[in-house]
Amino acid sequence: MDHKILQSTRELIEEVGYPAMTVDQVAARAEVGKAAIYRRYASKAEMAYAATMHGQRLSPLADTGSLHGDLLALVRTFHVHMATPAARQxxxxxxxxxxxxxxxDTRFQDTFLTAEHADLAEIIERAVTRGELAGPVDPTLAHLLLLGSLAAGLYIINLPVDDTVIADLAAAAAAGIAALADRHNSAPGGTARPD
Incomplete structure (x- = not known):
């Protein structure tokens, strides 16, 4: 049932556009009651977000062996979904x-953003274990540096985001995360803070 709801949502956004799509149309196409949709999603926008961006990530989180590589793989995955015409609507x-x-907002924070922060926390933890980072960094800040920048580029600045821009975002985020790790895990004078 979940798949049918999300697939129907994607199809209708492509056919009629997000503004014209209704929950009634999705329910009819998915052959479910509206109550089944509202048990899963609080609003049309939440359902459409799940269908166009968040609910489509099929591959597990990549472990490339480096912070930059992991961030690059993650931002490429998100870009595939965030750059579609449907996602832009x-x-x-x-x-x-x-x-x-x-x-x-609370539901969004507790579901979608919590999952994204967990991915970034895992990437950061691996980088700390490999010795690439001086210590942990708040995944919310990492999210802002990487995926927040991607969202701003796509939806606010209308930047043509190609793979060169994506690679630059990953490099900038990796450098920023490393700088934050150094800043938050060193005492004044450059010595490590005691645990």
Whole structure:
């Protein structure tokens, strides 16, 4: 049932556009009741976000052996979903809904963002274990540096994001995360903070 709802949502966004799509249309196409949709998603925007961006990641988190490589693999995965015409319609609508609906914002934080932060926490932990980072970094800051920059480029600046830009974002995020790790895990004077 979940697959049918998300697939129907994607199809309708492509056919009629996000603004014209309704939950009734999705329910009819997926052959489910509206209640089944609202048990899963608090709003049309949340359902569309899951269908176009978040619910489509099929591959497990890559372990490339380096912080930069892991970040590059992650940002490439997200770019595939975030750069689609459907995602470009849905993301601004979702941002507007999050600002107006605290309950939806909490759900979004607790589901989608928690999963993304967990991925980044795993990447950071591996980098610390490999000795690439001086210590842990808040995954929320890593998220802002990498995926926040990608979202701003795609949805606000309307930057043509190609693989060169993606590689630059990953390099900048890796450098920023390393700088934060150094800053947060060193005492004044350059010695490591005691645990």
């Amino acid at each position: 849905v993301a601004p609508a979702l941002i507007a809904e999050l600002a107006a609906n605290p309950e939806l």
